[in-house]
Amino acid sequence: MEFAELIKTPRADNVVLHRPFHAAVEGTLCLTGHHLIFSSRSRDNAEELWLLHSNIDSSEKRFVGSLGTIVIKCKDLRIIQLDIPGMEECLNIASSIEVLSTLDSVTLMYPFFYRPMFELVEDGWRSFLPDKEFELLSSVTDEWRLSCINRDFSVCPSYPPVVIVPKCINDEELRKVALFRHGSRFPVLSYYHRKNGMIMMRSSQPLTGTNGRRCKEDEKLINATLRPGKRGYIIDTRSLNVAQQARAKGGGFEQEVHYPQWRRIHKGIERFNILQESLIKLVEACNDQSHNMDRWLSKLEASNWLTHVKEILTTACLAAQCIDREGASVLVHGTEGTDSTLQVTSLAQIILDPRCRTIRGFESLVVREWLQAGHPFQQRCAQSAYSNSKQKWEAPVFLLFLDCVWQILRQFPCSFEFNEQFLIMLFEHAYASQFGTFLGNNENERAKLKLPQKTMSLWSWVNRTEELSRFQNPIYEANSLVIWPAVAPQSLQLWAGVFLRWNRPSKYLDEAQEEMVRIINHNKELQAKVKVLRRHLAELEADERMREN
């Protein structure tokens, strides 16, 4: 298929672009296979807007006479409006946008066409390989091994080729455990807490069914992680009710009789369309400037977004608490183990492990706990808040995770190497990107699409010095401690950087931020200067003393 066939009107002049809090601009609109490009020719500020078609969540057209108007709503929540003179041009452009923004073939996506304009220093596809992670682990414990059982994705289609499992469990036993777990997602190591040697595993639900099936190998596997005489905690991210209902469909949960050394805790974290609807409601509330206070608060409440944030954070804190305070091993799972499970395990690591609060460490966390762990990005991030499709598999699971990270970042502003912009950037790229990182639903699909060969990795771009400087937190100071966030409703906030980003002028806040950075940098300069001067003075004094002697 040629993109040219889809673009009947590749260019339109005298188009007016409307954006909130900006004056309307007149310019030329161009359509390419992957971008909508608007460039204004006004003398004093020539500006260009490049919008990926894949970033477009929905578009609407309407006409007043022959003047057509297209309203474009993006996955990053921005809304723009284009006034296009000429009914035919407008219709053509609208239909091109419609088609180009909803292409269903992955290989037609922009990452397969994108040619980087920067020099490749480090291939991001090879930055976070499991072997390296395992090397780090094996330097502190020898109780774990790297298993290649899933080399050809035949045991578990949503797992990566290599996983970390207890040493005392052989591949044959793993195969049996895989049969006992939903989607074959057998328990694997998620996190090793160096401070006390406690661990966190994740998996999917056990297939106990209504008649209480058991699997000796499964019991052996998870018991292998317990210290003698110690108990462990199973954190089920579903409410007890939901977990019980799952039995009717062949799923279930670990029965006390068969797992006597484990204590099970149920925490209800919502999933799928409930989250998607929550996002849609929240964005709707944020976008309406006319709401009076009561309406705004009740809409905010009705969206339930902050409730989800609180639930997820609380559960992550609980997992972290079991590991750090109780000195117990933890197994986390929900149903499939690809959504709420990952939210909990990754957030718990941010709380516990200072390494995850660095830029590299956080990237590594996203790779390990989201991409390799098989969070179906392509399904979940197919549409965002302006979606009309209402598909069950669409859900802002990753965005919720980022929101939770932001809440912790706000409470510990000096303990993270990255800033808010870094999180927003990840949100944008998860939904629409020139990079291949978030394409596909798991490692299996990515391998089939040959993404590492055919596309550029997001990390190759982000980790260049030029880009990194935008994402660094100027007040970062490594904090080796466990950081416990407050989860009281009074302590949580709406993430304005994402949800109000296009709804309010941010000039004054941005300037204040710049001033803050200026003070910090000035401080560094002054410190350095004092040091130099002091040394200089000391030298002069030494000279003098020598001369005197």
Added chain:
Amino acid sequence: QVEQVKLLDRFSTSNKSVTGTLYLTATHLLFIDSSQRETWILHHHIAAVEKLPLTTSGCPLVIQCKNFRIVHFVVPRERDCHDIYNSLLQLSRTAKYEELYAFSYNPKQNESEQVKGWQLIDLAEEYKRMGVPNAYWQLSDANRDYKICETYPRELYVPRTASKPIIVGSSKFRSKGRFPVLSYYHKNKEAAICRCSQPLSGFSARCLEDEHMLQAISKANPSTRYMYVMDTRPKLNAMANRAAGKGYENEDNYSNIRFQFVGIENIHVMRSSLQKLLEVSGTRGLSVNDFLSGLENSGWLRHVKAVMDAAVFLVKAIAVESASVLVHCSDGWDRTSQVCSLGALLLDSYYRTIRGFMVLIEKDWISFGHKFSDRCCQLDGDPKEISPVFTQFLECVWNLTEQFPQAFEYNEAFLLQIHEHVHSCQFGNFLGNCQKEREELKVKEKTYSLWPFLLAEQKKYENPLYNPDFLPELSLLEPNTVSFNFKFWRNMYHQFDRSMHPRQSVLNLIMNLSEQNKQLEEDIKELEAKIRQRNGQSDGVLVKEHQQSAHPAPVALKTPPCFKKEQPLIPGNDAVRTIEGSNTADNRYSELVSEFSKAEPAVVSLEYGVARMTC
């Protein structure tokens, strides 16, 4: 003194507590826990004391403070508890002004310092700064002896064309004699903010002098023919007042006025709104939705927004239309003070400086007779007179500081500290209900002014991001008043609930850094001077070598002070940051575990302030 008293964690679900000793002094309640941490509570800060039913561990005593601190003690013996309860009741309810802390507080200042302290804020000076008196406005001596209006200050500015008979006539037509006077004058626009109380118009009454008075105000503005009259009340309330012979201006009777209601609710609505807000925010184990719906039901943020919207309306009239505005409510000392002062703050950057803010409070709140004593319940009086009007004003200012982080010289701590002292009765500024009362109490001789004490520790209250050139002088601050801009002021209403706040403060860090920067700059100057001096010396060494050798000592002696000063700066960077997160002891997560570990039998759990036996 009572020993073995337990202080419970307010938000703990497992009744976490610390044990210590409780002391009562003449002015404070003091609790020292086993790790020697001290909690001081001023008796005047106590809003309510409540004794709850006896429990197995003792007698619970809940103390609510006006600065939103709530402490929950458990006293082992009921008799002790009863004694404390009675003493606190007596101590926190003062009958006479002379018994307030301000009259016994002695900060070791001598008399001239005390006098100077009171002279720090000079309102005559402030009116001069605004540009009055001038061709249109003059100082009136009509109220020199408080004969026309007891609750106004002696010095009032009125239009030159408003003669004494007009003033007297107008004052008789206004509730409590509070006739229209100047509150703020905008030099560039030649427009004025004036304030008064409601007219005694009833259904049909009119007063020619009052009509003249408004006309005089209108004419005192040469650039715009018409003026606005803002009634800050909801229209219904104003209409209801007509039945009592009060009411609002009839547009037909007054020439060239544009009349506008802005709908801020009265003190009673505000009081119960805050009460509801505190009930919600004080709930243990609160869910997000209960919090948000409680926030909505309390109406608090709606009221805060209403005040802000009113100020924005006022400011637009002046800045955009160059029209003068007359603001009133019922008596013209609550909503009127809020709107006038907030409007001036938006118009004039001076009020966004530390000193300017003090002036603003002295002018629109203290001098114009906001009833601090009644509203803050300084003396044991009518509980229906209590209302958080001033707190609400501070909250509006805080919201502005959030939207314009560089526009204010002061920071949040400054607002909180002022709030603290409005209720502390430690300084004379806020005592009583009006200037006349303060004069009768001789506060200037017998008590101290708050402002010099705040200025003495100014560094604590400075906003490190403040940019005096943020906007040119007398240019407008235009806040966005879309609902989502108004946030719950956690640092005010949960000031003392440490577990709720971020564990690292960017503001403090930046404050310290910018402070450090100043010091470093000085050090650099000093070092450079020394190096220059030394270079000069070493140039001269060859010539004056033997002179030099005669005084080797000073050189060696000179360096240490320089080093001494700088030494703390290097570790200073670490000292700047305090990380509290790692300590679960002051955190709620320790309770998450206890949630699932089985509850011990026969524990007494205190929920919603009522003891309940659970066995």
